[in-house]
Amino acid sequence: VFFxxxxxxxxxxxxxxxxxxxVYKRQVIAMSPLGEVFQTRLRMFxxxxxxxxxxxxxxxxxxxxxxxxxxxxxxxxSELGIEGQLDSLVDMFKAIHKNVEKQSIKYQQELRRxxxxxxxxxxxxxxxxxxxxxEKKKEMKRLISRLKNGLDKLKEANEAVEEMQIxxxxxxxxxxxxxxxxxxxxxxxxxxxxxxxxxxxxxxKEEAEASxxxxxxxxxxxxxxxxxxxxxxxxxxxxxxxKELKKDHLVELRGFQKxxxxxxxxxxxxxxxxxxxxVLKPNPEKIGSxxxxxxxxxxxxxxxxPGDLLQRLMSFAETEKNNIAPSTIAKLxxxxxxxxxxxxxxxxxxxxxxxxxxxxxxxxYDYYKVYEQTKxxxxxxxxxxxxxxxxxxxxxxxxxxxxxTNSCLLYTSP
Numbered sequence: 001v002f003f004x005x006x007x008x009x010x011x012x013x014x015x016x017x018x019x020x021x022x023v024y025k026r027q028v029i030a031m032s033p034l035g036e037v038f039q040t041r042l043r044m045f046x047x048x049x050x051x052x053x054x055x056x057x058x059x060x061x062x063x064x065x066x067x068x069x070x071x072x073x074x075x076x077x078s079e080l081g082i083e084g085q086l087d088s089l090v091d092m093f094k095a096i097h098k099n100v101e102k103q104s105i106k107y108q109q110e111l112r113r114x115x116x117x118x119x120x121x122x123x124x125x126x127x128x129x130x131x132x133x134x135e136k137k138k139e140m141k142r143l144i145s146r147l148k149n150g151l152d153k154l155k156e157a158n159e160a161v162e163e164m165q166i167x168x169x170x171x172x173x174x175x176x177x178x179x180x181x182x183x184x185x186x187x188x189x190x191x192x193x194x195x196x197x198x199x200x201x202x203x204x205k206e207e208a209e210a211s212x213x214x215x216x217x218x219x220x221x222x223x224x225x226x227x228x229x230x231x232x233x234x235x236x237x238x239x240x241x242x243k244e245l246k247k248d249h250l251v252e253l254r255g256f257q258k259x260x261x262x263x264x265x266x267x268x269x270x271x272x273x274x275x276x277x278x279v280l281k282p283n284p285e286k287i288g289s290x291x292x293x294x295x296x297x298x299x300x301x302x303x304x305x306p307g308d309l310l311q312r313l314m315s316f317a318e319t320e321k322n323n324i325a326p327s328t329i330a331k332l333x334x335x336x337x338x339x340x341x342x343x344x345x346x347x348x349x350x351x352x353x354x355x356x357x358x359x360x361x362x363x364x365y366d367y368y369k370v371y372e373q374t375k376x377x378x379x380x381x382x383x384x385x386x387x388x389x390x391x392x393x394x395x396x397x398x399x400x401x402x403x404x405t406n407s408c409l410l411y412t413s414p
Contacts, residue, residue: 254303
């Protein structure tokens with residue numbers, strides 16, 4: 001709907017002053033008759049009816065529909081993929097639009113209701129066609145791309161399957177060979193398993209025997225240690241008593257020019273145990289013969305340094321007590337301990353320091369006797385430990401071999 005009205009003088013002057021020429025002479029307002037807005041405008045502004053010329057444009061001619069349709073679509077031919085189809089498409093849109101106009105007239109005649117078919121409806125039809133066709137084109141391209149990708153994947157899968165079939169065909173002899181080797185390996189595994197079970201039974205039995213031997217060795221060791229324990233305690237107690245000797249006591253002992261007989265015997269026994277050789281002197285009781293004198297060597301080697309003597313006695317008791325020679329003990333029995341009158345009290349009456357040396361000699365002698373008495377047990381213990389060590393080494397070798405066999409069986413089991 002177009003409204004034409006004459007401009008007032010003020011509007012005309014304004015347009016002329018702005019150089020708008022003849023624009024002021026006539027103004028045109030275009031409104032759509034659809035809905036209640038058009039009716040509301042007419043009620044609110046009566047001058048639109050009283051002071052304007054109203055032209056009703058209800059439909060376009062077919063030439064206009066064709067021209068507008070081509071104008072709307074000609075620039076989108078390549079984009080929408082409708083090259084060579086423009087004329088037929090425009091004719092279709094024209095036919096649709098005209099058919100809707102006819103049906104709207106019939107609708108109004110039968111139901112007394114208006115369905116306005118305007119040029120805007122035609123333009124919206126063209127716009128909707130362009131939009132929907134564009135979306136469908138994009139969706140079609142996406143589906144084509146997905147289909148192409150799927151076909152490519154199928155083609156690749158088929159090629160891979162063909163290659164695998166060729167490879168399997170080539171590998172068939174190797175697979176058959178591997179199957180034969182597997183069967184042979186399984187047979188060997190069965191034999192190895194039986195052998196491993198036998199070895200396990202032997203190892204278990206020998207391990208039990210070794211455990212019994214180890215227990216016997218520990219028991220024998222405890223018996224031997226208990227046997228020498230008392231002698232060790234006496235020796236340790238004597239060594240502690242020797243530590244109580246003072247330098248003055250030993251100096252007094254060294255100062256004897258002609259020591260009492262018990263002192264001479266004790267110094268001789270000390271030299272015998274420590275391995276100090278005597279000097280030979282003429283025997284005053286028998287012309288032409290000589291006797292062994294231990295007093296001079298004891299003064300030179302034992303009593304020359306009292307501190308060194310104490311350290312030597314304690315060191316010998318700690319490190320050399322197990323290495324005393326049988327000849328030393330025999331000489332000690334012959335020359336020192338054979339005199340039953342030689343007692344601790346008698347020696348102490350002669351010299352205080354000599355009594356401690358006598359105790360030390362007696363403790364070393366008693367320890368030797370106990371040590372020799374337990375020698376068979378210790379030798380037996382040494383032999384048992386040797387046999388046990390050999391048995392444990394052999395047992396460990398078998399256990400290692402068994403573990404290796406079990407590992408192989410576990411690794412190769414299906």
